[in-house]
Amino acid sequence: MRVALLFNSKHSIEHPADAPVDALAEYDSEETTQVLARALRSAGHTVFPLEADVTLLDTVRAVSPDICFNIAEGLRGESRESQVPALLEMLGIPYAASGILANAISLDKAVCKHIWRATGLPTAPFQLFRIGDEPLNDDLAFPLFVKPVGEGTGMGISQESVVQDEPELRERANWIICAYRQPALAETFLPGREFTVGLIGNERSVCTVPASPLYDERGFHVFPVLEIDVSPIENAQGIYSSHIKSERPMDPDYLCPAPIDDILALELQDLAVRAFTAIGAVDVARVDLRLDEFGNPHLLEINTLPGLNPTYSDIVMAARGEGIPYEALVNEVLSLAIARHGLAR
Numbered sequence: 627m628r629v630a631l632l633f634n635s636k637h638s639i640e641h642p643a644d645a646p647v648d649a650l651a652e653y654d655s656e657e658t659t660q661v662l663a664r665a666l667r668s669a670g671h672t673v674f675p676l677e678a679d680v681t682l683l684d685t686v687r688a689v690s691p692d693i694c695f696n697i698a699e700g701l702r703g704e705s706r707e708s709q710v711p712a713l714l715e716m717l718g719i720p721y722a723a724s725g726i727l728a729n730a731i732s733l734d735k736a737v738c739k740h741i742w743r744a745t746g747l748p749t750a751p752f753q754l755f756r757i758g759d760e761p762l763n764d765d766l767a768f769p770l771f772v773k774p775v776g777e778g779t780g781m782g783i784s785q786e787s788v789v790q791d792e793p794e795l796r797e798r799a800n801w802i803i804c805a806y807r808q809p810a811l812a813e814t815f816l817p818g819r820e821f822t823v824g825l826i827g828n829e830r831s832v833c834t835v836p837a838s839p840l841y842d843e844r845g846f847h848v849f850p851v852l853e854i855d856v857s858p859i860e861n862a863q864g865i866y867s868s869h870i871k872s873e874r875p876m877d878p879d880y881l882c883p884a885p886i887d888d889i890l891a892l893e894l895q896d897l898a899v900r901a902f903t904a905i906g907a908v909d910v911a912r913v914d915l916r917l918d919e920f921g922n923p924h925l926l927e928i929n930t931l932p933g934l935n936p937t938y939s940d941i942v943m944a945a946r947g948e949g950i951p952y953e954a955l956v957n958e959v960l961s962l963a964i965a966r967h968g969l970a971r
């Protein structure tokens with residue numbers, strides 16, 4: 627097939643002078659896009675790498691691909707991860723991974739948590755601060771964790787995200803509102819172990835799943851649970867921060883399969899599938915979870931455009947933990963989209 631690989635590369639985006647240091651953390655490196663293109667080519671596809679900037683309308687029409695492999699984070703704005711899906715849908719071009727709505731929900735952690743709560747899924751109590759001096763909700767107890775409502779790759783997250791009292795909360799929320807120009811999300815601090823669960827697939831009832839023993843009766847393949855233990859990193863204080871994710875001063879311990887009992891592993895995997903279907907995600911995602919003080923799991927967030935760096939992206943490590951190589955992972959995601967769009971030959 628003719629496959630257009632759509633991405634926003636770090637080097638093509640300008641870092642505004644007044645933006646926080648981690649402002650470009652979400653965008654992809656040249657290494658990621660090159661290795662991804664090579665992986666798709668290894669399955670026999672003709673691959674056209676395209677920068678998903680304002681030229682995309684012209685370049686994607688010129689290429690006229692059968693399907694796109696979209697990893698573009700979008701250029702700006704609160705629903706930026708939906709920009710490329712919206713453009714492709716306007717043009718009638720099929721693409722892999724989630725669509726406009728699921729990407730917008732996944733990027734907005736507060737909207738996502740509202741949906742999960744309404745679905746009965748466990749996620750910590752929270753409050754959104756748009757202006758910074760809203761009265762504090764009664765159901766929130768300190769310590770709280772404060773983060774930008776719509777970022778990824780740990781942007782705006784450090785040990786200082788944990789606040790012990792109201793003055794600290796106000797200060798942190800105001801900093802996020804000003805520096806990241808978006809609301810701050812405050813939620814109960816979850817002091818327990820941290821896990822991430824990658825999955826591929828689509829609900830069988832509504833989609834065609836490739837006839838493969840890889841998928842369970844629901845239509846999903848859930849990778850083994852990956853535990854992220856940042857304790858070897860000095861001063862990390864249990865937080866998988868922007869500094870650790872982007873600067874990589876030292877690697878956390880990535881344990882896959884996580885050394886947990888089968889009951890907890892199955893519970894985490896089941897929560898990941900339910901978190902995925904609750905927001906209408908398709909093809910692929912990675913769900914982050916943490917345990918509370920009693921050992922109960924809570925959903926932190928879902929990434930419908932999970933990083934696909936061949937070396938250090940969590941979902942790639944989780945697939946590798948099961949013996950699934952990088953090329954097989956990305957081509958499986960593309961196969962799911964091909965089947966979902968009815969393009970299988």
Ligand SMILES: Nc1ncnc2c1ncn2[C@@H]1O[C@H](COP(=O)(O)OP(=O)(O)OP(=O)(O)O)[C@@H](O)[C@H]1O
Binds near residue numbers: 750778926
């Ligand atoms: N409520 C919380 N309690 C404790 N730690 C938290 C909480 N929320 C976030 N964290 C810590 O901050 C990290 C980043 O948070 P989160 O996953 O929400 O942000 P992100 O930037 O979207 O991440 P990603 O890189 O996965 O896109 C988590 O991996 C975890 O270590």
Ligand SMILES: [Mg+2]
Binds near residue numbers: 914927
């Ligand atoms: Mg995360």
